[in-house]
Amino acid sequence: MSTHASDKHLLYKIAKAYYQDELTQHDIARRFGLSRVKVSRLLEQARQEGIVKITVVPPPGTFADLERQLEARFGLLEAVVVAPARYDRANVVRELGQAAADCLMRCLKGREILTMSWGTTLRATVDALPSRNWPHMTVVQMAGGLGRPEAEVYGSDLTRRAAQALGARSRMIPAPGIVASKLARDALLADTHIAETLAMAARADVALVGLGALTPDSVVLQVSSLLTEEQINELKALGMVGDIALRCYDAYGRPIRHEVNERIIALELDQIKRIPRVIGVAGGTGKYESIRAALRGGLINVLVTDDRTATRLLSEPDSHRAER
Amino acid sequence: MSTHASDKHLLYKIAKAYYQDELTQHDIARRFGLSRVKVSRLLEQARQEGIVKITVVPPPGTFADLERQLEARFGLLEAVVVAPARYDRANVVRELGQAAADCLMRCLKGREILTMSWGTTLRATVDALPSRNWPHMTVVQMAGGLGRPEAEVYGSDLTRRAAQALGARSRMIPAPGIVASKLARDALLADTHIAETLAMAARADVALVGLGALTPDSVVLQVSSLLTEEQINELKALGMVGDIALRCYDAYGRPIRHEVNERIIALELDQIKRIPRVIGVAGGTGKYESIRAALRGGLINVLVTDDRTATRLLSEPDSHRAER
């Protein structure tokens, strides 16, 4: 199939003219007395035969290739991998927050709706946000806070602070994330402001979420005394490996059917899935299963994580899909 | 001016997506949440900063770079340099002919007017022409032959053979190239067929010419007894270094004003210059000054020559233009 020496000569001349002298295909065609299509085809051939070599030099000290593999394997829009200086939780979270903030800022123009959950990682993200003046942006809370005073740090306050940093309007959910009964939940959802806030969150352009895991230091497990030991065990028995905005999912990112769901005030997983850009931030020890599940289930399409977790995610040759 | 490490990372990712995954700029913009223009600019930056490297591999055993230098220096459409196996005149001419034939064929589609002069090099070129069937092409003689029987080999016959090889129509000049008097010339030019032939040659799409030189074996000097020793000396005194189709020029490719011109039946240099593509074929010892002059004067815009001559043409750092 490959052409022979005499032609390579022509391929070389044309490739040089195109890639080095930056002539247009049209000009080259005129000079060499060929048709434009032919020049196009010869260039294609020159690329295929390796006469033209295009290399992209990886910048040192980054994990661009790791990112590319993650993107390819899990169908992500983007993956961001950071290399924490130390792997203690505090530092990992801080560096993840920085990276997530960068990643978020890059895709914001100042006129969109951003919805976010809360958690320690998102707290770090908000801390890393630069200040802007975007009056046309709105930051919307995605899930109720926790029913305690100190929980405010992880509830509405994060949304408020994010909006403040960006000079944006904010829209909070003045309610706990988990209430005592379905009845109480329904009552709160009947509130116009809460309902509208959730509706707005559902049609956000970008979502920023942390990925919860079943680790002992998990905010949900620690703080929310509304989940009894028994209920937690039930959820585990149903396969729960993590949560996004209090919505629990199994190892394949599928929502877990459990009574608890009906007492939660937050976007549902399906609603989150429909948001065009869902940035999931999580890393460090213990988050692996939850991240893997969120990726498998397509719950997020942008992942910000650390290099160890990234490597581990790529090391397993398993399937993305749940078997039926 | 150059941006720093944090950005290089993004440049790399985008460059990879574009050049390796072959995504469109539009798709990349959507994935990374950027505008399309921005992606375009980042790619430009990535190229400038050397993150994207495009190399064109020179095929071994060719003189592509020599050619490129000739093209650049003398403003040629194309230069073709061959490396003869041996440098005896016969072999050089043979290889030049082959290369010229290739070069000519490449830019012919089968519907144009080709005009040609004659000479030993063009003879070799015609010998190397492949056979085609191009009834819509016309091959037109550019200059009269020489006034002797054996001269036919260098006159109309070459045109005829070229046309035959290509399956094209031919248009010959049934007259000698140099006649005894201006009166005789004018009489021949009054002939409708000759006049129309010359007119047709003048509006040819492609010209194929040899470059004559003042070497002892020059066809013109040898055969045409119509040029006296004295006339030849006069021409030399006027600075003649070579000829195209019997039209003499000086070291800067300018036509030489001499009585002989009025006895010649051939296109004038200015007419030749106006042909869109003029392929000059010449090489070997002794042709150097003539080639250099033709290049300086812009008499040809495609040159087919040997590597030694090419190197020599590039070695002189002189000006292209005549001083006034």
Place this chain on the structure above:
DNA sequence: TACACATCCGTGCAAATGCACAAACGCATT
């Protein structure tokens, strides 16, 4: 010779790309 097959080629059109322009912005100085 005729036919079938395959390859090559250029035209027309749609997609992709680059570019000029003007608005918006950040920044620093007044």
Place this chain on the structure above:
DNA sequence: AATGCGTTTGTGCATTTGCACGGATGTGTA
């Protein structure tokens, strides 16, 4: 706070490029 300058940004448009299609050409086989 207001002003000026330089930079960055996106929109609209012209150019450039890829691609499908039908026609032409060449080749091998019956």
